[in-house]
Amino acid sequence: MEKYILDIIYLIGSVTFILGLKMLSHPDSARKGNLIAAFGMTIAILGAIFLEGGIGNHLWIFGGILIGTVVGWIAAKRVKMTAMPQMVSLFNGMGGACAAVISIVEYTKHDFSHGGAAMVGIIMAGLIIGTVSFTGSMIAFGKLNGNIGDKVFPGQKFINLVILLAAVGLATYLSMQPMADNMLLYVVLGIAVLYGVMFVMPIGGADMPVVISLLNSFTGVAAAFAGFVYNNQVMLTGGILVGSAGTILTILMCKAMNRSLFNVIAGAFGTAGGASGGDKQQGTVKEISAPDAAVLLAYSKKVFIVPGYGLAVAQAQHICHELEKLLEEKGVEVKYAIHPVAGRMPGHMNVLLAEADVPYDKLLEMEDANSEMPNTDVSIIIGANDVVNPAARHDQSSPIYGMPILDVDKSANVIIMKRSMAAGYAGIDNELFYYPNNRMLFGDAKASLQKLVTEVKAL
Amino acid sequence: MEQLLAFLGENIRFIYLLILMVFLGIEVISHVPSVLHTPLMSGANAIHGVVIVGAIIVMGKAEPDNYLALVLGFISVILGTLNVVGGFVVTDRMLEMFKKKKK
Structure with a gap:
């Protein structure tokens, strides 16, 4: 009985996300769309706490939610309009970190009875994408805030590619033979942290909105992977929806500047400029x-x-x-x-x-x-x-x-x-x-x- | 290979859902005026905060003696909540500015 109610709640949640996004793309309905999505999120959270099977530690959960709500609310209310982009980046990073932390916990449980290698692969993907989104967002935040400058050094693209391949390779290896030892998991985590930093570092400050939008869709994908792990539809739908919508939005933003996404990621905006x-x-x-x-x-x-x-x-x-x-x-x-x-x-x-x-x-x-x-x-x-x-x-x-x-x-x-x-x-x-x-x-x-x-x- | 196929077969409903959602996401967004890019990104940012549900499951199922899961679960609940609450509130503040002015 409870299971069915929960399923319906998650269904409503998913529908509000779709409706919310749709309404957000029109000026007249945008504000209402945001509120509708927020409502869906609230019932999904309450449903998870009270109806999800075998949930304990309620005090801890409420404590965490309380802290997050107070801090998030105050930060969001206080931020100046000019600092809005940084704030979005910061909150995006929090979501990415959340997905990464969940993946770590799931891996360390070493319960791969259902799904086997593919499930470990999904956990790994959630870990890597979530972590890259987190560190990348933090660097983007620092750049927009003016704390961090652009750093480019020769061969950076090649090194970035090597780092990425190392992370993916190790993750694949771990998926094939899950180990009792968590050592390699933390190595993957470390590489992902490094990649997030290296990925955003060379991109010019003027391109940060595009980067934030891209990292935003990354977090969506990470959330969807986590949803796969828990067989949870609302996480899957919400995550994938943001993943695909975010990617399209990123491309639209690039178009507004008449540049390709590849061109933005390859960086060098504002570095070649001084010379010409x-x-x-x-x-x-x-x-x-x-x-x-x-x-x-x-x-x-x-x-x-x-x-x-x-x-x-x-x-x-x-x-x-x-x-x-x-x-x-x-x-x-x-x-x-x-x-x-x-x-x-x-x-x-x-x-x-x-x-x-x-x-x-x-x-x-x-x-x-x-x-x-x-x-x-x-x-x-x-x-x-x-x-x-x-x-x-x-x-x-x-x-x-x-x-x-x-x-x-x-x-x-x-x-x-x-x-x-x-x-x-x-x-x-x-x-x-x-x-x-x-x-x-x-x-x-x-x-x-x-x-x-x-x-x-x-x- | 067989294992992978079996995995895909077992989760085929999820995979359908995934593919449909990808197309839906593209469809929903494709005609957005550039004015709304920022609020839309911010709104989408809040929506992926749904990862909080996973955080709640981690926290709620952490055994009392599994300190790693307890601590990480607690942290992830805070992080997820920050994403959700901050995301929606910031989006609302941006959109507040768009309300129709009396002429």
Whole structure:
């Protein structure tokens, strides 16, 4: 009886995951979709605790859940919007570690009566994938947080391949002849830890969203393997669903940057850049003062605001919205042009601007914005760089060649707000700085915007 | 070889489920506006937290004298819960920003 109820609960859980994911892929239903999936998760957890056969240690289970809930809740509530990507990476790593730990326990029980070698193989796969996801996510977290830089050394790809083969080889060997001794298990664990680190280390910080998405699908697969071990449908369906959806999402993200997944994993974004940028593009850079910029803006018909990571770092979204409102009052049409990978994650800018109450319909996606660029008077670029670099259109030697960009250079005037002439995240020079229709407004994004607001008000 | 075939045969229902889920996952995601990539990734991240169910089974079935299973089980319950709770809460916070503004 209890067994059947539990099966039905797991079935409901699986359906809510599918529904939740489906709803998450549409803006209107997304929030509800997330809640539905959370509901399904809750009943699956409660079902596992109370209806799964032979479950004891309830105090321990509740204790663990309590600690996890309090810590996870507070961390998730406190994190700043700009640090969201790191947080997702961190939570993903926790899931990977959980799958890895489960695999260790299952292996050390040495009960391979059902399934034999194949079952050990599945446990091993869960261990390796979960561990790689854990250490990889931690490195990605460190990179996004700015604690860890990119590390590339010659022959890295080859060494990575050797490490991976070693892990897979040893795991296969263990599956064929399970040993009473756990020594080799820990060797596999150690190699997997190393591989996770080596896998993410050379990949450029700008590609971290793609990596996180990939590791996310890894964790899904690890969870599914664990589900196989326990004959547990909800784990299997939930895990595989995330595994396949995550892979597709990763590919979609790569497409948004016009790069292949292989290209991202092979790394070298931002490392080849330093060489090809250099001093080819020289010319005069014109500066503009805040009062001049204010006049230029206030007497324009149509203005595009192009936000980037600089806006997020400076937390300037509110003041940016204020400038937009002021200009609108003066009869200027103001819109935002959002590049799909502006910021550190797709959708990052939308979230940030939505926080500042910018109406959703003012945010234009790249294609729409580009078609309006030629009849735009001024484009203000706030802390964005690579996503407006015209080199992506014509310079084949540029590492970002082929990436779709916002064609701000086609608008009559361009104002770039930037702290200095330094290169962007990809580490390459931006020839836009030297264009005749461009002027630079140096300074912190928030401070510059504040000045602009004061000047526009005074007009 | 025979062992492997036997394993596949015994678990054929699971394998069907697995294959169907792979296609379903692809189908469900394929037309997502890029604006929603981040929340969607975060939501998927929370869903794979279902691995917590495995953690509960490990913890719940750990014998009182098996300290390794007890300690690791406890840790895995905490890790899994962090993944689930953190994942859903972060996703909700992101999506909160998308709510329709009154014009």
